[in-house]
Amino acid sequence: MTLLTVNDLWVRFPTRQGIFAAVRGISFELGQERLGIVGESGSGKSMTGRSILQLIRKPGQVQAAEISFQGRNLLDLSEREMRSVRGNEISMVMQDPKFSLNPVMTIGAQLMEAYLQHNRDNRQSARKKCIEMLNAVSLRDPERVMNAYPHEMSGGMGQRIMIAMMLIPDPKILIADEPTSALDVSVQRQVLSIMDKLVRDRGMGLIFISHDLNLVAEFCDRVLIMYAGRIVESCLASKLHEAKHPYTRGLLNALPRLDNPRAHLEVLQRQDDWMHAPLEQTQ
Amino acid sequence: MVSVTSQTEEGRKPAPFPPWLRSTLATLGSITATLLGLLLVTFVIGRVMPIDPVLAIVGERASQETYDAVYHQLGLDKPLMVQFFYYLWDVVHGDFGNSLLTARPVSQDIARVFPATMELATLGVVIGMLLGIPMGVLSAVHRGTWVDQTIRVLTLVGYSMPIFWLGMMGLLLFYGILGWVGGPGRLDIFFEGLVPSVTGMVLVDALLAGDMDVFWNGFFHLILPASLLGYYSLAYISRMTRSFMLEQLSAEYITTARVKGLSERQVIWGHAFKNIRVQLVTVIALSYANLLEGSVLTEIIFSWPGIGSYITTALLSADMNAVLGGTVVVGLIFICLNILSDLLYKIFDPRAK
Numbered sequence: 001m002t003l004l005t006v007n008d009l010w011v012r013f014p015t016r017q018g019i020f021a022a023v024r025g026i027s028f029e030l031g032q033e034r035l036g037i038v039g040e041s042g043s044g045k046s047m048t049g050r051s052i053l054q055l056i057r058k059p060g061q062v063q064a065a066e067i068s069f070q071g072r073n074l075l076d077l078s079e080r081e082m083r084s085v086r087g088n089e090i091s092m093v094m095q096d097p098k099f100s101l102n103p104v105m106t107i108g109a110q111l112m113e114a115y116l117q118h119n120r121d122n123r124q125s126a127r128k129k130c131i132e133m134l135n136a137v138s139l140r141d142p143e144r145v146m147n148a149y150p151h152e153m154s155g156g157m158g159q160r161i162m163i164a165m166m167l168i169p170d171p172k173i174l175i176a177d178e179p180t181s182a183l184d185v186s187v188q189r190q191v192l193s194i195m196d197k198l199v200r201d202r203g204m205g206l207i208f209i210s211h212d213l214n215l216v217a218e219f220c221d222r223v224l225i226m227y228a229g230r231i232v233e234s235c236l237a238s239k240l241h242e243a244k245h246p247y248t249r250g251l252l253n254a255l256p257r258l259d260n261p262r263a264h265l266e267v268l269q270r271q272d273d274w275m276h277a278p279l280e281q282t283q
Numbered sequence: 284m285v286s287v288t289s290q291t292e293e294g295r296k297p298a299p300f301p302p303w304l305r306s307t308l309a310t311l312g313s314i315t316a317t318l319l320g321l322l323l324v325t326f327v328i329g330r331v332m333p334i335d336p337v338l339a340i341v342g343e344r345a346s347q348e349t350y351d352a353v354y355h356q357l358g359l360d361k362p363l364m365v366q367f368f369y370y371l372w373d374v375v376h377g378d379f380g381n382s383l384l385t386a387r388p389v390s391q392d393i394a395r396v397f398p399a400t401m402e403l404a405t406l407g408v409v410i411g412m413l414l415g416i417p418m419g420v421l422s423a424v425h426r427g428t429w430v431d432q433t434i435r436v437l438t439l440v441g442y443s444m445p446i447f448w449l450g451m452m453g454l455l456l457f458y459g460i461l462g463w464v465g466g467p468g469r470l471d472i473f474f475e476g477l478v479p480s481v482t483g484m485v486l487v488d489a490l491l492a493g494d495m496d497v498f499w500n501g502f503f504h505l506i507l508p509a510s511l512l513g514y515y516s517l518a519y520i521s522r523m524t525r526s527f528m529l530e531q532l533s534a535e536y537i538t539t540a541r542v543k544g545l546s547e548r549q550v551i552w553g554h555a556f557k558n559i560r561v562q563l564v565t566v567i568a569l570s571y572a573n574l575l576e577g578s579v580l581t582e583i584i585f586s587w588p589g590i591g592s593y594i595t596t597a598l599l600s601a602d603m604n605a606v607l608g609g610t611v612v613v614g615l616i617f618i619c620l621n622i623l624s625d626l627l628y629k630i631f632d633p634r635a636k
Contacts, residue, residue, distance in 0.1 A: 055541055087544035094542075099535035104557050104632060113553075114543045149633040166542070 097158025108146030379608030398483025404574035410513025419524025441518035
């Protein structure tokens, strides 16, 4: 079942040197699967995630033939209707919990707000729901966490709270925008497996945005590789290492590997014609 | 149940004092030090001024014996340190000496003029806050649009127009032509002395006495100068609010709030605004302190018997006791407002605890 269809998506920013296109006409579909979007900084992967939720602020412009969620074209919705989609149907986890949680509100207040925004419920049962959710992301002593402030939490705890907060209204799609880049390597995996489990149990669609090829290959079903605002290659995660596009090959070769140690890692060589290359299907 | 912070606390030695006592002691200590510094400065100013305090009292034609007697009486023959301690002792007992101009104790004079300024400044800062904060927020939210431009021009005018000109034009228009407000002074002459002076603030005294006629008369006299001062502090408050808000609105937690599906109003007031309260407290406390210092020009134009014109008059006629007394009071206000804003910090920012 297709949850999300994106067709010919462009994100543009007017600058002094003219219009800059961060995303240049990309199209993809998302089902109840885990889709990875990989690319370097500035390749437009975050912009893609944010434009689905229509969170690109002015003067940025989003244009697409369609961005439809379960058959509804999100581009036709009013801001009010869009608000009932955000959080409720499509949600997003951001990079660094140190900045993405409000520092002067208790964690409980922020969780309850996320839940009560889309559910008519009294505070008591909302609180119960939040505590259940904190348990689900394996936080110890959720009662105490509810009354704590974000600065009292570690990065890993913060990101688990973020995941709990974004999943509590029970959305169909989760966009995870570099959810582990700000975390210690030791807790990255732990946080990812918690997210992975919740997403699978609930039959959700996941868009996992990352620059880490190995993580994406491990936690996703399908991978899109973006370069300069375009999708240059799309393949199954299990077949990522057989990818053909020179950019993907370059990214793979630039990674150190334990099973194949080398004295020199290759430096990524970029070619101008990749900017205009059509999508190469390898599925 | 294992508490989240217990692991970090276990390894530490227990503090000799409970934390609240320690912070209170620290605050008291810093207040005392600041006050001592302030008094030392005023004392030194009083001693280095090229004004002979004895001559000021006895007059130029007094005999040498009279001069010496007063010199001795004032303790000027004692060492400077001893003099300072005398000064301290007097100030602690609320004795700033007598004013040359009014021939009354300075403390009594201040008790008369300060409430007048306080009444004016309080209403002024309330007006500045009630209008300035929403204007600043609006300006930040609609950054770069005509709303932002209009507000910025309005506040710039408030900042750059000389207040005496605005005051005179205001009097001309609203009192002279339209007759909407009362003229200069705190009350019309028929209302003066009708209510007993308890706090020295006309509005409060009128309310305490339950006399609404006096209250409204006082209010109509107060509203124009207070609006002027309000306009002036509004300019500062809204400009600062705008820049604080702009900083917060670009923060990542604002995106989180939008992802949750909150309305812009919830995002702005429920999330961003909560984060600028601490900074706003400082700005408002500063504005308030500035107004409490007394705005001489406004007080003169509106014949307002406040502390600003009192200190200025005293300074111009070399009435040092009155000047120093006034300075100590103004300094005290700053210290008190600082303590108050520190307290508010702890309420508004959980990280300050």
